[in-house]
Amino acid sequence: MSLSANTKTTQQCSHTRRLGFITALVIGLTALHLLYGARSIPIGTLAQALFHYNPHDFDHRVLISLRLPRVLAMLLAGSCLAIAGYLLQITLRNRLSDPHLLGLNAGASLAVVLVTAFPIAPLFSMVRPLVASVGAALLFSLVLVIASAGKKGLQPLKLIFCGIAFSALAGAITSTILILDEDTLDQLRFWLIGDGAGANLHTVLISLPFAGAGLVLSLLIMPQLSAMSLGDAMAKGLGASVQKIRFMSLLAAALLTGSAVSAVGPIGFIGLISAALWRGIHSRPSAYSLALVAITGAAILMAADMAAISLFAPKELPTGALTGLVGAPVFLWIFVRRMR
Amino acid sequence: MSSSALVALRSGQYSIRIHLTSVLTIGVLLLFLLGLIYFALITGSETIATSSILAYLHIEPAQPSLAYQYHTLILDAFRAPRITLAVLCGAMLACSGAVMQSLTRNGLADPSLLGVREGAALCVVALILAAPGVALAWRPVVGMLGGLASGVFVLLLARGSSSIRFVMIGISLSWFLSALMMVLLAATDTKDLQTVLIWLAGNLQGATWQSVQLVAILFTIAIIALLISAPSADIEALGDALAISLGVRRKWVNIIRFSVAIFLVAGSVSVAGSIGFVGLIAPHLARFLPNYSSRYQLISTSLIGAILVLGADTLGRSAFAPVELPTGIVIAVIGAPTLIILLWTRRNQL
């Protein structure tokens, strides 16, 4: 009894340490991102701008109207994509899962491009995260249905191939629209390659409620997902309704991805990288591991965005390209490690 | 696939086996393709008379009229190379798709998993952006080199004969390269970007006899290698253990077939941009036909691929004339629902 209590406290201790470390990292990165850039700003000005905003001060304006929205968008998108990836990984029991690889990003982009090209709803800009979420959910359902149909059932390789095929399909339709409609291309070209420069406070704010809903949903189903990580039969034995939980988890993943994509565009591999960094979080899903992954995702996207701005300054790279450059080798690394 | 339609021709120690139903199927596909080629030749901004086509093919004597000369010019400079290229590219993409599916034993595999398309595309886009003035004829060469370079990289990294490893390396390379492509595209003006996007979506507009020559040679070599290795592939379908025990030189057969797939994709991408889905759709369509073995399967698949690409291209240039839709777009629009229905119908065999 005392032994297990003891290990529990050590575990909690290491949990707190890990969380503390990664939170400190995110705060540091955020501060750096705010202060450095084309124009460096002293740290004192940051505090002033936050608490005594002066609209006539150029530094204040840069901070509040340019850098702050971008930083907030990256924090939001990074944590959303990381949670979405983590949910997919536990639910599908496949560590190679990521919203980008399984078609959620492509579905979200296609939906947004479609609605931009044919402005069906006049209030479109208010519901862009919702549109993106619906697109993500639809394409991902298609991927899942095809990948799990048939005699052999759902297999990891089949799922990945399916995700790739349908992402390509959605991508082809997206570029068809862009080729035919230059206005939409102009409007969305930077957003489509995951460039943070377009982020503004408005897009972040409208994404927040959807992201929040996704987060609450994922926290609610965490205990059941934890039971499911022992296998479907075991989960049923423990009284979890497997189909329902799976559906809710995928719904949450779609909402989170939709909000992220709507805010910063389709950025890939955040979920893959942030969950791969921590050992053992797949075997024990909990609110703690969710928080850890989310903050890690925010840190990674923040770092990627800073690199995108500064690597070839004054020329800016798309953030999505940087996560891709890092994420693709990480994908291979996870695969090779699992093959051993 | 009744084996009663099999006929063996023997002479001394040599023997050839023919499956009549399969041959008949291929004949029908060929006739259909010829009909489509004829239709593609006569259709366009200028409708061309059958007699001019026959004269162009040296079947009928040439007429001295001005209209005839004009028609010959259109045929020789535009339609004939474009149609030939469509047929060849379709066949190449379809073949490489069939090879990928048989190597991975997975009906969802397609040539895009090789990283070759991205390699070729990246090099061509870099060329378009860095030196827009360079002659169009260089594009296929540069694309070919880029595609081959990434293919060789994947082959070297994968070493052994595990096709899953091969595909996984190909997938991550293709993501890596497309991230690099995003970096390039971000540095582009919207006007140039649309040129690049059209090229990327796949387009046969710039077909010339030079590019036809390049891919014709490639395709001939590739199809011979594939037809020779096809029986080994049939045995490999029974599993690794049986393939070894029945004497298949697995390592060599796999390396050759992967290399052929790489060459085919690099070739077709470099002349026509990345036309998608043909490699995924054509092999599945071919499996609805009564093909006895993968030799026949391969021929049917290439014919179907040729029909798909030529059909899409002809539709693209005639449906909304004078506006031309890129071939890749027509295929994507038609291919999307087709693919979903196909995969659902054949879900048990994926």
Add this chain to the structure above:
Amino acid sequence: MTVASHGQPPLLSTLHLDAGHGSKQILQDIHLAIPNGKMTVLLGPNGSGKSTLLSTLSRLISPMKGQVLLQGNNIAQLPTRDVAKQLGLLPQHPIVPEDLTVKDLVSRGRFPHQGFLKQWSKQDEKAVNHALEVTGTKELADRLVDSLSGGQRQRVWIAMVLAQETELILLDEPTTFLDMRHQVELLEMLVDLVQHHGRTIVCVLHDLNLSLQYADHLIFLKDGQIRHTLAHPSHCHSDMVEEVFETQVLAVTHPETGLPIFLPKSQQTTKASAVA
């Protein structure tokens, strides 16, 4: 254990073989000769290395040390097609391709004898028909392999290996997933192949008692080593079985064949007799 029966050198033998999967060694110093024209059964508990041995014998795995000899030559250095004309294998999980008829599948066994201009010789035709007849699958010839029952399917696979026309046939647990009737039918077919068609068979089996009824020659493996080699099933004793399988057994005699059968001693009865 170096002299084989029939006075001829053994078709298949090994020299101080070490082998395993990846870097994990399983077999240690395996030195054996398979007697020609007999049915040899490899037996042993789970993880004893019997399937690994069969895979090494059929060159699916290359040995870490030592050699597998096919008619006295190192199998790793022979052209793989030549080996395929002498040694056939039925693995545990072959893949059934879609839309393939029984005859087509059996025809694929002719692969090592064929070439680009030798696609279907008279011998190919003869071998396939013979294989179908011997295995009693002739009437299934035009059926799809997909549609067959487990027992039928296993016979078809054996027909495919027979069509390969090899003197040696290796089978990895061919009776798993079969019910009792089909197990017996299959083993009788294998015995028939040995006795009337001159084949040499090496077979991994799970069931000790079935093996004893049908095998000519038995090899017991444990922890990657050969523990016992028996030239006849009647040489099998309960202490051997108890040592290899680490379980208490009771030896009885089959009333018809006179061959031994081993029944596990139940823990309860052991206790009961101890009390009595």
